[in-house]
Amino acid sequence: MSTGLFAYSDGQFIAEENAIVSARDLSVQRGYGIFDYLRVKNNQPLHLDDHLARFFSSAAELRLANGFTKEGLTEIVFELINRNNLPESGIRLTLTGGISKDSYSIGNPVLLVTQSPLQMPSPEIFQKGLKLITCQHQRQLPHVKTIDYLLPIYLQPLIREKGADDVLYHQEFVTECPRANFFIVTKEKRILTPQKNILKGITRQQLLKLKDLPITETDIRLQDIADAEEAFITSTTKGILPVSRIDDHSFQSPGPVTAALHQQLAFI
């Protein structure tokens, strides 16, 4: 089905529906690849340098030498924005393992850049907040933005059955949601967020950079959640969003700290 949008693939801008990868690509055969996703607002890419820095870091971790420079990718992103004219949207840069000669070793990585409409959560969704269920799991290579979303897609029926919106991973400590970072607000109005075994989100980074915010990266246990006054998540596609329930524990949605941060982040 044609979307009328352009995508960048194999050195060219082509109709998005014609962007393909070989069936021998290591992404198709072994789930091996990385990506990044950035928001476009008023036809401007947000935090482009941060996203590109993470993209190159993810690529290096997975030994995907793509031959692209930061300047080259920046040019592609702006050209795509120019061609597609989707003022409120998201851009996804995917780098796959390439055609593998033996279905196991890395080939020449393939770069795909696509753009699609993005609607940020409405005020109603913000008021309602997110319902999470906890799930004992540690993502493999958590510091790399890999294409591995096998488990959360597998878990969708369970999430729906529990009347929830997403899962919250934990082992000894709480880590993250599959596509968002996690925060709690303590009774003392301190903001805590997991410090390790997570993907460090760009919105999370923005929050950590805010001056005079009583925020700490630390280890958080499930018990700390039960004792917390508020909880919220951050992501590129959601901004900051209150959590109204985790398993059987309810929170005010939004709590006052979350609401204040939401206002503050909107001006970044």
Next chain:
Amino acid sequence: MSTGLFAYSDGQFIAEENAIVSARDLSVQRGYGIFDYLRVKNNQPLHLDDHLARFFSSAAELRLANGFTKEGLTEIVFELINRNNLPESGIRLTLTGGISKDSYSIGNPVLLVTQSPLQMPSPEIFQKGLKLITCQHQRQLPHVKTIDYLLPIYLQPLIREKGADDVLYHQEFVTECPRANFFIVTKEKRILTPQKNILKGITRQQLLKLKDLPITETDIRLQDIADAEEAFITSTTKGILPVSRIDDHSFQSPGPVTAALHQQLAFI
């Protein structure tokens, strides 16, 4: 690069190098898909029914309704063997998540069937045995043959640096290698293999079916490996192969039990 081989893709037999998937496919975007791999010997598929049964089970677990029947897939496999005439080879059936409308929900799954030459381990490799390093990790959805091989491909440089051939996963208990099942032989000549949190291999199943074999599915700890007399692995592409070293612990390669089983399995 043309291999001169046919592949089955989207209802047709086409040149393998033309087999493609959309960049919007859930395998490329989220690493979501399953596969199975069977051996062809003298132009005959081995244990085809077992592989197809597991393929359908994996597809059902990941909610990939592909509309194919066992008879339909059998026909495709035989037609591919007929067209390619690769008497000693492997056939891979891949089922991807399909084109996702939102990069997260499952689309219409895409079936790809490819064939490639397969050389079973030489007598020299059998004599030499495999060197393994242990790795604390539990595969996600271990009972499903998913396309997720992110970690073992990521670990290749470490494996080479340690002078090893592969990793052996464990948490509380030993589980499996990324592409093979694991066995030990105790001082009492009992054969033990992990019972849970593993993919149940077809060669492992064949071994468990052998009559009068003192073999038990049980929990195995790292300490049990240190106390074992022999270790070996099984897989479709390797048959049965001795393990000559796990971390710093060496084993006779092949031990007498492994050698006898190798002879016995060759006649199955």
